[in-house]
Amino acid sequence: MATMPPHRHAPSQPPVRPLGARRFVRRLLTLVAAVAVGAGLLTAPAHAAPSVDEIDAQIDKQWEQLEPTIEQYNKINSQLKANQKKSADLQKKMAPLELQSALAMNQVGDLAARYYIDGPSQEIGALLVSTKPGTLAEQLVILDRLAEQQRKQVAGVLAIRDRYLAQKQKLDALIATEMKQKAELAAKKKQINAEIKRLTAMLPVSSVRVENCPSIDGVVSSAARTAIKTACAQVGDPYVWGATGPNSFDCSGLTQYAYKAAGISLTHFTGAQWNEGRPVSRADARPGDLVFFFSDLHHMGLYLGNGIMVHAPRTGKPVQVSSINTMPVAGFRRPY
Numbered sequence: 134m135a136t137m138p139p140h141r142h143a144p145s146q147p148p149v150r151p152l153g154a155r156r157f158v159r160r161l162l163t164l165v166a167a168v169a170v171g172a173g174l175l176t177a178p179a180h181a182a183p184s185v186d187e188i189d190a191q192i193d194k195q196w197e198q199l200e201p202t203i204e205q206y207n208k209i210n211s212q213l214k215a216n217q218k219k220s221a222d223l224q225k226k227m228a229p230l231e232l233q234s235a236l237a238m239n240q241v242g243d244l245a246a247r248y249y250i251d252g253p254s255q256e257i258g259a260l261l262v263s264t265k266p267g268t269l270a271e272q273l274v275i276l277d278r279l280a281e282q283q284r285k286q287v288a289g290v291l292a293i294r295d296r297y298l299a300q301k302q303k304l305d306a307l308i309a310t311e312m313k314q315k316a317e318l319a320a321k322k323k324q325i326n327a328e329i330k331r332l333t334a335m336l337p338v339s340s341v342r343v344e345n346c347p348s349i350d351g352v353v354s355s356a357a358r359t360a361i362k363t364a365c366a367q368v369g370d371p372y373v374w375g376a377t378g379p380n381s382f383d384c385s386g387l388t389q390y391a392y393k394a395a396g397i398s399l400t401h402f403t404g405a406q407w408n409e410g411r412p413v414s415r416a417d418a419r420p421g422d423l424v425f426f427f428s429d430l431h432h433m434g435l436y437l438g439n440g441i442m443v444h445a446p447r448t449g450k451p452v453q454v455s456s457i458n459t460m461p462v463a464g465f466r467r468p469y
Contacts, residue, residue: 188335191335192332192335192447192448192449193447195328195332196332196447196448197427197431199325199328199329199332200384200431200432200447201427201429201431202321202324202325203325203374203375203383203431204385204402204403204404204430204431205321206318206321206322206325206374206375207375207383207385207401207402207403208402208404208405209314209317209318209321210318210375210401210402211400211401211402211405212314213311213314213315213318216307216310216311216314217311219307220304220307220308220311223300223303223304223307224304226300227297227300227301227304231297233293233297322375325374329374329448332448332449333448333449346361346364346365346368346437346443346454347437347439347441347454349361349420349437349438353419353420353421354421354469355395356392356395356396356397356421356469357395357419357420357421357422357469358421359391359394359395360388360391360392360394360395360397360421360435361391361420361421361435361437361443363390363391363394363395364387364388364390364391364435364443364452365443365454367382367387367390367391367443367452368443368451368452368453368454369451369452369453370382370445370451370452371451371452372445372446372447372448372449372450372451372452373448374448377389377390377401378390382445382452383445384403384432384433384434384444384445384446385399385400385401385402385403385406385433386401386445387434387435387443387444387445387452388406388423388433388434388435389401389406391435392468392469395469397468397469399468403425403430403431403432403433404430406423406433406466406468407423407425407430407464407466409466409468410422410423410466410467410468411466411467412464412465412466413464413465413466413467414465415462415464415465417465418436418438418465419436419438420436420437420438421435421436421467421469422435422436422465422466422467423435423436423465423466423467423468424436424442424457424462424464424465425462425463425464425465425466426457426460426461426462426463427460427461427463428461428463430463432444432460434457436457436465437454440456440457440458441454441455441456441457442454442455442456442457
């Protein structure tokens with residue numbers, strides 16, 4: 134019988150896929166990935182850098198919120214200057230009162246000494262050195278105990294002292310108000326400067342073209358002509374909030390500067406200038422009038438006629454000529 138060779142098992146191998154199938158799978162995956170990337174590109178929002186005009190529009194919008202704060206600063210600053218003047222005037226008036234009080238006190242020194250052992254010396258002393266005048270009734274009770282001449286002397290001292298203290302109380306109140314206003318100004322200034330710095334950083338570095346004022350025709354008063362000529366000479370000067378010239382301005386600072394040249398004094402605050410001029414209708418408005426914008430009057434310019442004005446717009450925009458129709462007009466005022 135023939136011997137059969139032993140049976141050998143072939144090693145286990147993975148099933149072989151056809152070459153065409155593997156290529157098909159790779160191509161399919163590549164196609165799916167490409168479609169996904171393409172879809173992402175189509176749906177992803179484009180983050181293009183904003184244009185100069187878009188940045189300008191953003192700043193204009195934010196400036197509408199910032200400028201009222203600046204004009205409020207100007208209001209407080211003008212009040213502070215007025216109070217400082219009152220304080221200085223009051224201090225001058227107080228000096229002779231203080232001297233009179235000291236002289237009167239010396240005059241009754243002998244009187245107090247004579248009544249030191251007996252009599253109403255302590256009561257007299259209380260009247261003379263008290264920092265808070267008593268009621269009139271209390272003073273009369275003590276004065277009635279003195280001789281007529283003595284009563285007149287002490288009454289004169291009390292009158293002078295009371296006048297001095299009343300004036301001093303007014304001065305102290307003004308000083309306290311000034312200190313509070315200074316603190317408010319410092320806080321507002323810090324806030325405004327920070328916001329202006331942020332807005333300025335958004336501006337691209339470029340030159341700004343400005344237009345000169347047009348020729349003014351028609352009947353214009355000499356004061357208005359001087360104000361127009363002065364304001365137009367500032368075209369191109371930078372906007373700096375709180376500035377009143379001669380090389381930089383804010384809106385109310387420019388109009389104040391222009392009319393100062395014409396001998397007319399205006400307060401550096403839009404709200405005050407609104408009240409310092411007489412109302413003029415839009416139909417009757419003429420060159421040299423003040424034109425105000427927004428319901429809170431936080432912006433203004435010098436009207437040139439034909440719907441244009443010269444004004445100091447905002448940070449990043451110098452003094453320039455522009456249409457009055459870019460902002461809501463609140464009204465016109467004539468300051469002469």
